[in-house]
Amino acid sequence: MSRHPPASRDQFRWFHTITTRWMDNDAYGHVNNVVYYSWIDTAVNRFLLDHGLLDLAGSPVVGIVAETGCRYISQVSYPDEVCVGIRVAKLGKSSVRYEVGVFRAAETLASAEGHFVHVYVDRATMRPVAIPDAVRAGLETIHVPA
Template sequence: MSQLKHRRRKDYTYFLSYRTRWSDNDQYSHVNNAVYYLWFDSIVNTYLMERCRLDPPTSQLIGLVISSFCEFFAPLSFPQVVDLGLRVNKLGNSSVTYEVGVFAEGRDEPAAVGGYTHVFVKRVERKSAPMASEMREGLSKLLSNSPSTPAKL
């Protein structure tokens, strides 16, 4: 059994709520797996814009996803509200690995856990580049101290 199934809300520092939409459901009446990746992208980029001074249209550095994953533990479906929890598992010079816990509103155990790794590159040249100090400082606030201990904001 995956260790990720044992994550709880306390393991995440930053949260964003999302109301599922009718169109999120697939033909089996549960949220389609591709929607989870949209949620991951939404919470990560919301955090980067709110807390790390990222301005996507003007930023000289952009984050490219080089790997992603998701493990599913319980189905979700419209009209549920979900809470997305964000943490950083690894922070490098030009890369960061995010983890997102997906929780049904009011539940402490995750319905899914996933995430991805961003490598920051220069927008035009697409060459790896170190993160700006504001980005690094903001992301470090989400850095997990251990696989099950949340960071403190």
Template sequence: MTEYGYWQDVPTRWKDNDHYGHVNNAVHYSVMDTVINTWLIERAGLELDGDGPIGLCVESHCVYKASVSFPEVIAVGLRVGHLGTSSVRYETGLYRSDRRTLVAEGTFTHVFVDRNTRRPVPIAEPMRGELEKLVNA
């Protein structure tokens, strides 16, 4: 198993299953987005209602490895694959709850921008320091 600096368990929901009896592929993106933003709010100081920068998703990617179904729990590992001046590429591993069976691998890239102008801004402290902790975790 690849190393991640942060883990979060995400329960699947009844509505996540599609007609084929497994979690629909779009749910994987929602899970990645939820884990990343939970981490940003709880650990890196992202303020949803503040006046500071916000992260806009400019690219996402997912490779599916195995199916998962309700009521399974998805264990999500998070690390930073690249940290730029105003952007960050997160790498995620979605596993069964045992953290051994890989369900999907994904990347998610944020560009941090001024909330009003939507122009890129440098990632400032304390967020940068927290992101650095996840680089090559």
């Protein structure tokens, strides 16, 4: 089975840098797989916060995670610095699919690739609702249609 080549930095529209921690390494000497999911979650939510698209305490409509996935390509270990790139691959009525690249230091090819789906819900009822217009406009800035 052949694998498609890793994504490159130029395929992503927004980046967040994260420093690995000693505790991120597992017994095999590389960052444990669950840490990648934390990085993906952190980058997506940091984008939303930095662009005023999410008020953690007060937004009446919030995105909840419906799906995640990650493909590991090359090893990352402490004390590497990683740069997490995101783009919006699909923007639906009530959901958004982010695609994510995890890059070690200044490397141009991803060490891991992931995806993250938010479904927007009314905070009080937890029922799906349309993505608010202001949020949609912010997401459009990093939308890269397939």
